[in-house]
Amino acid sequence: MLINKLIRLSSQDSVRKLTIWSLSILLLFLGFYVNLWRAAKPAWFESxxxxxxxxxxxxxxxxxxDGIFSAGGLNGDGIIEDIPKQWESASGLQRQYIAYLNDxxxxxxxxxxxxxxxxxxxFSLFDKLLPLPFKVKLQFFYxxxxxxxxxxxxxxxxxxYQxxxxxxxxxxxxxxLFSGWLTVFGKNLWWSTWAFYLPMIAVLYYLKRQREEADRQxxxxxxxxxxxxxxxxxxxxYEYMTTTLVMMTVPCVYYAILEKWGKQRILKFTLATCIGSGVAILLSLIILCFQIGxxxxxxxxxxxHVIYSIGKRTYGSAENFHPVYAASLDAGTIEVVLKYLNGVYFDLNNYLAKEIPFISNWIFRIRYSYLIVFFIGVTVLLLQQIKQTISPEHRQQYFALICTTWFSILAPMSWYVIFKAHSFIHTHMSFLLWQMPFTLFGFALVATVxxxxRR
Known part of the structure; x- marks a missing residue:
């Protein structure tokens, strides 16, 4: 009887997990693919x-x-010298799409x-293998x-959920669902946003399943x-590499606090992380150098090229680079961080017919600085609950969530600070980093409190 009951409970839990998983994928997909939830303005989403x-x-x-490995297999832009007249007015950007769709x-x-x-x-491999019209293939890629x-x-x-x-x-x-930045990046072929989250997800589920030390762990x-x-x-x-690396260590912080890892275990995981990621990046850079060669x-x-690229994106001397990079290289780190604190997570104006100047700009636009203040307040409330009302067996878990949430803010901040020059220029895209994974953990904190x- 007991065994049958446990099997039924396990089955019910599996069904719930599958339901949550499926519903989440469907809702997020609809937002990323067609902007169904209007998290981004249509023009922004399309362009x-x-x-x-x-x-x-x-x-x-x-x-x-010319083959998948032509030009070193590197991405890039092509030039058509004698383009048909109907496309003469198209920009260089548009001509890449025109060339693809019209062979x-x-x-x-x-x-x-x-x-x-x-x-x-x-995508080039899929393009060669799929026997479909070019327009259909492009939509398939999206x-x-x-x-x-x-x-x-x-x-x-x-x-x-688990x-x-x-x-x-x-x-x-x-x-x-209502993150405008995730929405506009969700189906972009260049960014392939899923790859940023992959290392964190791999570590997250590995540590969840490997709760005890084992041989060769x-x-x-x-x-x-x-x-x-x-x-x-x-x-x-190497787009947003520091953010990806810090994000990958977020699960380690959670489980280290939850399970009260000892110093030796922390040291071993740290070494494994540094060596594994370091070798991967080094090998990738060596391959890139051969491609460029x-x-x-x-x-x-x-x-x-690699040394030059790092310098112009970080703290290189402005005199050693093209004048176009001078402002970004000379910019102050605090100035850059403040720009990103002022970014908009969610814009209520997307659902309004008319904007009211002050209210629309400073109240209806939910900025990351507002969220940080809100998360701080929620953290204080949860700390009070830990002391007063939360049972001893759950205190460590909630304390781990708090610590992990505030550790996760280092993921976006690492890029804004270390790659300051890049961040200064790319304010049209780098707000995405707040979602890697700081806001996810922040809202988990809010929901927990x-x-x-409510109970």
């Missing part, structure tokens, strides 16, 4: 980062005519050399990318980190 995505179009055209060939090809271009290679991003974030939401229950999972899901963990980071580097290169004069040119008050 966001089309310039970078055009590099993927260019790569697929180049691959179609035109490039006369010249300019590569983007700061990432391996794995996503372009994979569907695939939006779906993978929805699956990745749903994996995080499912973890919240750790903290239905109310917390639903809250994280709903607030994520740290070796397996290091290999897992190596594989996850290698995939990320291959798919979208195939289109220039050799491997050393690749090294030179209000769920307990």
């Amino acid at each position: 966001h980062q089309r310039d970078t995505e055009a590099h993927i179009m260019g790569r697929m055209v180049k691959s179609r005519h 035109l060939a490039f006369d010249r090809f300019s590569t983007y050399n700061s990432q391996p271009g794995g996503q372009g290679m994979l 569907v695939l990318t939006a779906l993978l991003t929805a699956i990745a974030i749903s994996a995080v939401i499912s973890w919240f 750790e903290f229950g239905l109310w917390v999972a639903v809250c994280v899901l709903v607030t994520t 740290f070796l397996r963990f290091g290999i897992l980190v190596f594989i996850a980071i290698s995939i990320k580097c291959f798919i979208n290169g 195939t289109i220039r004069t050799g491997f050393v040119d690749g090294i030179t 209000f769920n307990r008050k």
Whole structure:
């Protein structure tokens, strides 16, 4: 009888997990693919980062005519010298899409050399294998990318459900649906947003299932980190690399506090993380240098480009770079961080016919600085609950959630501070980092507090 009852309970729990997972994927996919929840203004949704995505179009055209590994397999833009008259007025960006959809060939090809271009290679492979019209294939690529991003974030939401229950999972899901930045990035072929979350998800579920120390545990963990980071580097290169690395360690902080890891275990996991990720990044950079070498004069040119690229994105001396980078290199770190604190997470004006100047700008636009203040208040409330009303067996879990939430803010901040020059220029896109994964954990904190008050 007891065994049968346990089997039924296990089955019911599995059904609930599957339901949460499926519903989350569906709702997120609809937001990422067609902006169904209007989290972003239609014009923004349709145009966001089309310039970078055009590099993927260019790569697929180049691959179609010259092979997937032509031009080192790197992404880039093509030039058609004698373009048909009906497309003469099209911009360089538009011509990449025109060339792909109309099976035109490039006369010249300019590569983007700061990432391996794995996503372009994979889409090029699919483009060759799928016997479909070009328009249908392009939509398939969007569907695939939006779906993978929805699956990745749903994996995080499912973890919240397993750790903290239905109310917390639903809250994280709903607030994520209305993130304008995740919405506009969700199906972009260049960014392939799911790859940023992959290392964190791998670590999250590994630590959840490996709760006790075992033989070769740290070796397996290091290999897992190596594989996850290698995939990320291959798919979208070194974009937001520090954020990805810090985000990957977020589950370690949670389980270290929850399970009260000893110093030796912390040290071993730290070493496994550093070695696994370090080797993955180094190997990826070596491959990139060889790729660059195939289109220039050799491997050393690749090294030179990597060093130059890091310098212009961080704290290089302005006099050593093109004048266009001077303002970003000379900008103060605090100035950059303040810009991102002022960014908008959710805009209520998307649902209004008319905007009221002050109210629309400072009240209806929910800024990240507002969320941080709100999360601080919620943290204070939860700390009070831990002291007064939460049972001893659950205190450590909620304390772990608090610590993990505030550790996770280091993920976006790491990029804003270390890659200050890049962040200064790219204020049209780097607000996405607040969702990696700080806001997800922040809203989990909110749901936890209000769920307990509701009870």
